[in-house]
Amino acid sequence: MKRTKPIGACVIATLLGWAAPAMAESNYGCTGLERNHELPSIEGRDGVFFRINADLRMNHPFSDQTVAYLAELSQALAENGTTLIYVPIPTKSVTMPGHLPDAAALYGFDLEIATRVHDDILERLTAAGVVTVDARSAMLQAPEDDLAFFQADFHWSASGARETAKAIADVISAQPDYADLPKVAFESEPRDVQIAFSGMRRLLQSHCLDTLPEAETMTYETVQTSAVDLGGGLDLFGDGADAVPVALAGTSFSDSPINNFPGFIAEYAELEVVNYAITGGNQYGAMVSFLTSADFQETRPKFLIWENPIYNNLAQFGDQPMRELIAAAGRSCTVALPAEVTDGLDRLTVDLSGHDLGPEDTLLVDTNRSLGLTTDFTFQSADGLTRTKTIVRGERLTRTGRFYMPLSGLWPEGAASVAVSMERPFSSAPNVYACTSIRKEDS
Numbered sequence: 001m002k003r004t005k006p007i008g009a010c011v012i013a014t015l016l017g018w019a020a021p022a023m024a025e026s027n028y029g030c031t032g033l034e035r036n037h038e039l040p041s042i043e044g045r046d047g048v049f050f051r052i053n054a055d056l057r058m059n060h061p062f063s064d065q066t067v068a069y070l071a072e073l074s075q076a077l078a079e080n081g082t083t084l085i086y087v088p089i090p091t092k093s094v095t096m097p098g099h100l101p102d103a104a105a106l107y108g109f110d111l112e113i114a115t116r117v118h119d120d121i122l123e124r125l126t127a128a129g130v131v132t133v134d135a136r137s138a139m140l141q142a143p144e145d146d147l148a149f150f151q152a153d154f155h156w157s158a159s160g161a162r163e164t165a166k167a168i169a170d171v172i173s174a175q176p177d178y179a180d181l182p183k184v185a186f187e188s189e190p191r192d193v194q195i196a197f198s199g200m201r202r203l204l205q206s207h208c209l210d211t212l213p214e215a216e217t218m219t220y221e222t223v224q225t226s227a228v229d230l231g232g233g234l235d236l237f238g239d240g241a242d243a244v245p246v247a248l249a250g251t252s253f254s255d256s257p258i259n260n261f262p263g264f265i266a267e268y269a270e271l272e273v274v275n276y277a278i279t280g281g282n283q284y285g286a287m288v289s290f291l292t293s294a295d296f297q298e299t300r301p302k303f304l305i306w307e308n309p310i311y312n313n314l315a316q317f318g319d320q321p322m323r324e325l326i327a328a329a330g331r332s333c334t335v336a337l338p339a340e341v342t343d344g345l346d347r348l349t350v351d352l353s354g355h356d357l358g359p360e361d362t363l364l365v366d367t368n369r370s371l372g373l374t375t376d377f378t379f380q381s382a383d384g385l386t387r388t389k390t391i392v393r394g395e396r397l398t399r400t401g402r403f404y405m406p407l408s409g410l411w412p413e414g415a416a417s418v419a420v421s422m423e424r425p426f427s428s429a430p431n432v433y434a435c436t437s438i439r440k441e442d443s
Helices: 005-016 064-078 100-106 111-127 135-139 159-171 200-204 261-269 286-289 292-296 320-329 440-441
Strands: 040-044 048-049 083-089 186-195 216-224 244-248 274-276 303-310 333-336 341-342 347-351 360-366 372-378 384-390 402-406 417-422 429-435
Touching: 005 261, 040 111, 040 186, 040 402, 048 200, 064 083, 083 111, 083 159, 111 135, 159 261, 186 261, 216 261, 244 261, 244 286, 261 274, 274 292, 286 292, 286 320, 320 384, 320 402, 320 440, 341 372, 372 402, 384 402
Parallel strands: 083 303, 244 274, 244 303
Antiparallel strands: 040 048, 186 216, 333 429, 341 347, 347 417, 360 402, 360 429, 372 384, 372 417
């Protein structure tokens, strides 16, 4: 029996003076997907669903300033022995275009434009000296019977993770220092088919009569197959203090064990991998947690892979997150600043006068692993004006106790002092340092 759109929904849309683009008949009895306020979506071919606001987006915010910050971060890491490899995860639409419905065009989606926008970001990063990986081209190689993305979810399957890992390994092996690294043979062995939890599928299912495809994929386990002695007995996903060649920081794409992404990288690159990815950490959670950690500061990896979906805007939170990563990546936080703890251990006052600090500089407040999540920096000018800037760590981020605050957005003459406080008392008197940026040194 042919299913039709509920009459009530049509009447309401007409009364509001709005109507969604006409959708083709659903193979799963789905209605109103495009009007779902939580996750507006459309149904494509062969049971593949696309998010309207993310997968059909063609203009991904990636300003020249963002490119410049990534180049500065790459430079700061390289000067201290680490090569940054930036991996923007493409949208489902440019990776599985054959599954797009005709209705995608009604939302203005144009595959040629979307692909060009994606490639332009990679080209601009490469021109700025940032090592990047073309995951879109890699995932287009996934076989038709083993899709790169789950049908009713926005995450990749083991197939998509595997193809991207191959491309990352190719990029790593092309770097000048790769040949000198000790190699280890790994093999990713198939285990069984598993179903991943999918919040997207759950939302979609509430609008559909028939059961949607599960987020189902073959799972793999990567095991070491060579007996190479690395002088430390490194564990593939271990927490040991020994340095490893590759660190992986990213989102749920990297953190989900069902896709074996870090294992595939280890297999194809023949290098040890430690995974620092954080599900729910968004674009910065894993990178901030890792670069501000003792693990990174004491034992820096040879390669740092930063996986981040292309629609995650790196400029969303202003300049603070990128400036924090840049300062943490370098070794420029060397000028100790006079600081006084007041009100018990509740407040730290730092004298900034006489240090010639400007908007290109950054403050490091090391709270000695304080467990606080929110840190307020209340700056005061010589005239007594105040301005407060705040760093908020997500619940899922590692409590490293290090907070980097750029001195941007203040007065032309800078700040005379700053008071630092957290939502809980400091565990001990923090240490405060000034970090000089690469841009200031080059000016």
